[in-house]
Amino acid sequence: MSTSTASAPSLHKPIDVTWRDVMSLCAVYWFSQPKRLAVVMGFVFAMVVLDILFPITAGLLVDRIVTAIQAGEGFDPAYRALCLYMAVVVLFFIVRNVRSRIWNVLAARNMAQLLEDTFAKVQKFSSDWHANTFAGATVRKITRGKWAYDAISEILWMNFLPQGLMVIGVTAVMIVRYPSVGLMFAVGVVIHVGASILVASRYVRPANVRAAGADSAIGAAVADAMTNNAAVKSFGAEIREEARFRNTVLSWREKAIVAWTRGWDLIFVQQVIWRFMQFLTIFMLIGLASRGQATAGDIVFMLTLNSQLGGYLRQVGDHIRQLQRATSEFADVVDFHARPLQIADQAQAPSLRREEGRIEFSNVTFGYEASGKPLYDQFNLTIQPGERVGLVGPSGSGKSTFVKLIQRLYDVDKGAVMIDGQNIDAVSQTSLRSSVALVPQDPLLFHRSLSENIAYARPEASKGEIKEAARRARASEFIDRLPLGYDTLVGERGVKLSGGERQRVAIARAFIADAPIVIFDEATSSLDTITERLIQGAMRELMLGRTTIIVAHRLSTVKDVDRILVFDRGRIVEQGCHQDLIRVDSGRYRALYEMQDVAA
Numbered sequence: 001m002s003t004s005t006a007s008a009p010s011l012h013k014p015i016d017v018t019w020r021d022v023m024s025l026c027a028v029y030w031f032s033q034p035k036r037l038a039v040v041m042g043f044v045f046a047m048v049v050l051d052i053l054f055p056i057t058a059g060l061l062v063d064r065i066v067t068a069i070q071a072g073e074g075f076d077p078a079y080r081a082l083c084l085y086m087a088v089v090v091l092f093f094i095v096r097n098v099r100s101r102i103w104n105v106l107a108a109r110n111m112a113q114l115l116e117d118t119f120a121k122v123q124k125f126s127s128d129w130h131a132n133t134f135a136g137a138t139v140r141k142i143t144r145g146k147w148a149y150d151a152i153s154e155i156l157w158m159n160f161l162p163q164g165l166m167v168i169g170v171t172a173v174m175i176v177r178y179p180s181v182g183l184m185f186a187v188g189v190v191i192h193v194g195a196s197i198l199v200a201s202r203y204v205r206p207a208n209v210r211a212a213g214a215d216s217a218i219g220a221a222v223a224d225a226m227t228n229n230a231a232v233k234s235f236g237a238e239i240r241e242e243a244r245f246r247n248t249v250l251s252w253r254e255k256a257i258v259a260w261t262r263g264w265d266l267i268f269v270q271q272v273i274w275r276f277m278q279f280l281t282i283f284m285l286i287g288l289a290s291r292g293q294a295t296a297g298d299i300v301f302m303l304t305l306n307s308q309l310g311g312y313l314r315q316v317g318d319h320i321r322q323l324q325r326a327t328s329e330f331a332d333v334v335d336f337h338a339r340p341l342q343i344a345d346q347a348q349a350p351s352l353r354r355e356e357g358r359i360e361f362s363n364v365t366f367g368y369e370a371s372g373k374p375l376y377d378q379f380n381l382t383i384q385p386g387e388r389v390g391l392v393g394p395s396g397s398g399k400s401t402f403v404k405l406i407q408r409l410y411d412v413d414k415g416a417v418m419i420d421g422q423n424i425d426a427v428s429q430t431s432l433r434s435s436v437a438l439v440p441q442d443p444l445l446f447h448r449s450l451s452e453n454i455a456y457a458r459p460e461a462s463k464g465e466i467k468e469a470a471r472r473a474r475a476s477e478f479i480d481r482l483p484l485g486y487d488t489l490v491g492e493r494g495v496k497l498s499g500g501e502r503q504r505v506a507i508a509r510a511f512i513a514d515a516p517i518v519i520f521d522e523a524t525s526s527l528d529t530i531t532e533r534l535i536q537g538a539m540r541e542l543m544l545g546r547t548t549i550i551v552a553h554r555l556s557t558v559k560d561v562d563r564i565l566v567f568d569r570g571r572i573v574e575q576g577c578h579q580d581l582i583r584v585d586s587g588r589y590r591a592l593y594e595m596q597d598v599a600a
Ligand SMILES: Nc1ncnc2c1ncn2[C@@H]1O[C@H](COP(=O)(O)OP(=O)(O)OP(=O)(O)O)[C@@H](O)[C@H]1O
Pocket: 128, 368, 369, 370, 371, 375, 393, 394, 395, 396, 397, 398, 399, 400, 401, 402
């Protein structure tokens, strides 16, 4: 698995992002503060004018000095020209400073907004998307995207725009002053820019795209190995993982070398064109001077202009390279923004009306995108309000899928899932999910305090309510033993708690949520008998007055439920209470029961 999307179904395929897509998304942010942008542009134009005046005043200064020396009429005009020259220089730096101050505010605000928007969008992607995407890669894409936006904006608005205007301006000045040199210069600029764009887009960009892809793969590889660090350790597989990682790094190394080398080739091409142009213009000016059509000041104007433009054009190569890298990095963010939500609320979807908690599957057909045949075909089932239902069956028979469909983590292909007579497709996902409390198999906790974790469903819950929930979940006894009690930070993903402790925190959460429907995905890891009893006691208390679904791995958990559903390949092959089912001769449940009984 080299990238985050390699093995995922088409839902997760990267979207083809073009240059235009990148620019349109950037434009949304650029023009989000039009007034501030207009002020910045005013200062940019002032800078361009001063920039053009700079070589002109330099030429003027030299002409005045030469005239003063040759005619001997005094140096006053020369001193005035010097003052003018200095005034232009100083004013340029003042204007640039003010422009940057305003620009900084604009840039930081836009970056912050971009981050917020991207976070909000990615957070709404389906659980399926998140399950198929490395969190580490997503983190990198979002943070990298922020800096990529900054680089694109900076290069286009602060460099290419003013420098482009400056080139147009000086070319115009030259054409007015000495048309032949000016026209030659204009042709040279067009060739320079055209060649730069061609080499950059056809030769450099593809290499940059490949290098950026390899770079993302490194992030994904590190994230994968670190997430599974426990497995790596337990198999003593560090060396193997290192070898695997080395391959990823080597692939990046080779691609990076090619990309960087091609970047320098671009600079080389630009320099050759530029130096040749420089030679030609000065050569032609000397010709004009020999016929008395140009002064020493004109030569100084040209030389000053050359060194000024030379500086800009040297940067153009770098900027094009940075711009290309930034656009390929920003493409990930564009992908996030352009990607439709896999599970979307209908426009103005109402909230689910919380009633008694009746669950109905009516003619549901559903299959995972990756597999051909549907898992559920014309599936029908009603779970009565307050009923306690246990789901059993072999691995892969569709128990977890059943639960995911109730939470609408996937949309059904045909038919409908209804809660209290309301199609869950038609109500808001937030209201649906808050009506269904899930106690997962292996609960993950936020790296926040225990009380925040317990109160996650209802952050405004009082200290008393939190304690009461913990007590009913049989969690208070271990929490009270912790030195910091309810203020204990539980470590990233709750690693500082044992499996049984985390499960009880999850049950406490469900008490706070107070939803009419509760789903337990029973832990497969064997808990000690005391913990198991504690958890079963907590579960029984939570079930009271709520529709309950228990995905059971140990049949002992479902002995007392009202109805057991035996799943096999997406169908219910047997149902009834424990007592009835074990009496069925050669029944599926009985076979499962006898197997576990022997094992126990
Ligand atoms: N995200 C997915 N993409 C594609 N196929 C999936 C996905 N999740 C599950 N499946 C497939 O759907 C079928 C049912 O899976 P499900 O997770 O519902 O089984 P289960 O009964 O919960 O099994 P277990 O007891 O092992 O948890 C399996 O064949 C599984 O491979």
